[in-house]
Every structure is written in C-alpha cells, then in structure tokens.
Amino acid sequence: MSVKRSRSGSRVLAVLEAIAHYQPVGVTELARRLNDDKSAVQRAIMTLADDGWLRPTTSKPTRWQLSAHILTLAYSAHLSNDLAQRARPVLEALHYESGETVLMNIPDRQRFVVLDVLESAQMLRTTPYPGMEVPVRKSATSRAVLAYLTPAQREEFLGEAPNEEQLQALEETLQRGYAISAGDVFSGTTQIAAPVFDQRGIPEAAIVLSAPSARLNEARHDWAGGLVKQAARKLSRGRPQIAGLTAPAAESAEEAITP
Structure with a gap:
C-alpha cells in the first residue's frame, strides 16, 4: 500500500x-x-x-x-554507524602504512560526502573533514564508484550520460582496480580511491588515500593503489555488480577485487 x-x-x-x-x-x-x-x-x-x-x-x-x-546528533550517528565502525581499524592500518591522509567517502543521493578522516602527520598534507562534499565529476571517489555501476545507474547519478573523457577514466579504473585524480579537482593534490561493495555487489563507499602530488607522484600510484585496493577488499561484503559492463571490463572488475 x-x-x-x-x-x-x-x-x-x-x-x-x-x-x-x-x-x-x-x-x-x-x-x-x-x-x-x-x-x-x-x-x-x-x-x-x-x-x-x-x-x-x-x-x-x-x-x-x-x-x-x-553537531551532537551527527557525532552520535557517526559513532554508531556500522560501516564507520567496521572501517576504522582498516583506515588506521592504511594510515599507518602509507603515512598519508586516509578517508572514507559515501554516496549521498547525487553526491559524495566524507564519512571519516585520518589526517597525515606530515607538515604538508591534505585536510578534508567529515561532512565535506566531494565533487561528482573528476574526483577519485566518483571514478571508483561509477566505474562499477551500469550505464543507467551512472546517468542517474550524474544527471546525464558520461562523456567520452569520463568513460575513459572509468574504463581505466576498471583495468587498474583503483581510481586516480591527480590535480583534476584540487590543484597540487592527488587522490587514489577504491570501492567498497555491499552484499549486493553495489559500491557503498570508497576508501581514499590523499596527498600532495609532489609526494604521491606517478611513480607511487601503483604502490598507493595496491594499499587502497587491499583496504577496500577487507571491507567489501560482496562481489561487484557488473551487469551492463563489457566482457573485458567485467573480467577486469572481478580481478580487481578478488583477493
């Protein structure tokens, strides 16, 4: 009814x-x-x-x-959030191993928001904060999540069909298993992200490593991507929903999240 x-x-x-x-x-x-x-x-x-x-x-x-x-309500909700509670030890381990700022972002309607942050102890660092809105286009978070959605889901999230540049970035994300945004959103900073999948195989969050581009340069992308993928795998509760993807992309998606 x-x-x-x-x-x-x-x-x-x-x-x-x-x-x-x-x-x-x-x-x-x-x-x-x-x-x-x-x-x-x-x-x-x-x-x-x-x-x-x-x-x-x-x-x-x-x-x-x-x-x-x-603020009191938001803090209380954060402490009791199941995903945040499960993710904390994983984020702390990634933070310790990388020495960089680590965060977890979640979809919220047609946007992404920061759920949790562990800042780098280094003097020069990126400083996102819980509740901060993450750009839908060109961010590592967006690329990590949208890569594993069907074309219809992507269009619904973006409000329009992705263009050729966006599609290429999503295809590259599927091939690597992690997304990169090197100065695309915030000049001088690089973010590397991998999706966390729920029981249905739908991305419910993204684990992100963020640092100044001078420190997280191209030579270190694979190193950082490997750490982020490993962290995301630990939190994922299902395999990715890959319906609607091309056969090669589907195979890459499976390989990217299989331990």
Whole structure:
C-alpha cells in the first residue's frame, strides 16, 4: 500500500538543509533560494528553532543558523554507524602504512560526502573533514564508484550520460582496480580511491588515500593503489555488480577485487 508523504515534513527538512548551506541567512533570502512561500518557510524555521535545531544571530534583521544540537546528533550517528565502525581499524592500518591522509567517502543521493578522516602527520598534507562534499565529476571517489555501476545507474547519478573523457577514466579504473585524480579537482593534490561493495555487489563507499602530488607522484600510484585496493577488499561484503559492463571490463572488475 502506498504511504502518503508529508509535504510539511519535507519542507522543514529542506529549510534545515538550506540554512546549513547558506547560514547565516534571513527568511526572505531563504524563501527566494528555495522558491517557496515566505510564510511557510518562516513557520518551518520557527518549528526548528523551538525544537533547538536553529538559533538566531544577534544582528538585525534577524538571520538564522544551525545550533550545536545538530553537531551532537551527527557525532552520535557517526559513532554508531556500522560501516564507520567496521572501517576504522582498516583506515588506521592504511594510515599507518602509507603515512598519508586516509578517508572514507559515501554516496549521498547525487553526491559524495566524507564519512571519516585520518589526517597525515606530515607538515604538508591534505585536510578534508567529515561532512565535506566531494565533487561528482573528476574526483577519485566518483571514478571508483561509477566505474562499477551500469550505464543507467551512472546517468542517474550524474544527471546525464558520461562523456567520452569520463568513460575513459572509468574504463581505466576498471583495468587498474583503483581510481586516480591527480590535480583534476584540487590543484597540487592527488587522490587514489577504491570501492567498497555491499552484499549486493553495489559500491557503498570508497576508501581514499590523499596527498600532495609532489609526494604521491606517478611513480607511487601503483604502490598507493595496491594499499587502497587491499583496504577496500577487507571491507567489501560482496562481489561487484557488473551487469551492463563489457566482457573485458567485467573480467577486469572481478580481478580487481578478488583477493
């Protein structure tokens, strides 16, 4: 039986997410950005404020921002997340062996976000943070995950069919078993990623090693890729879903994640 959705609940969540993105922000600007009725947005804001999710700024006119309550919730959720708990020892081992920044990113609708980070102790290092949004295009995370999706799944995730350059990067990822983004997103930094598969064989996360490109140069890509693949294998609970891939690509996919 179909369950009716709550329009008001959806609006409240949309307002909360928009404030997180644009804070501090006033009611008028928020209604404009959401293309929604100002009175309805204001009711949603007051509902969230009454329950402790938002607080007003001291400036005039009043603008709104998130309270610390959401940080407490996010931290609690992170500690109890099954994948994060299972991954921690694996990330720590990779962090120790590589000496570089290690992170785990997860898909979130049509984007990726950082779930966990272990920063390098070196003076010059990359510094992502939990909750940081990862670019969908050209990032090592995106290439690692999209390489193992069907053409239809890729198009749904990207919002359009991948172009020739993207397809080539995905094919190279399948051949290696890990993805590379060398200055494609952040100048002077290199990220190497491998997918973690759930029981259904669908990528549920990506393990990423990130470092300045001067240290993680082309000569060290295979070394880093091998470490990242090994870490991802330890966390994977199933073989990749390779339906829709070409036969050579399917074989490469199997070889890439088979211990």
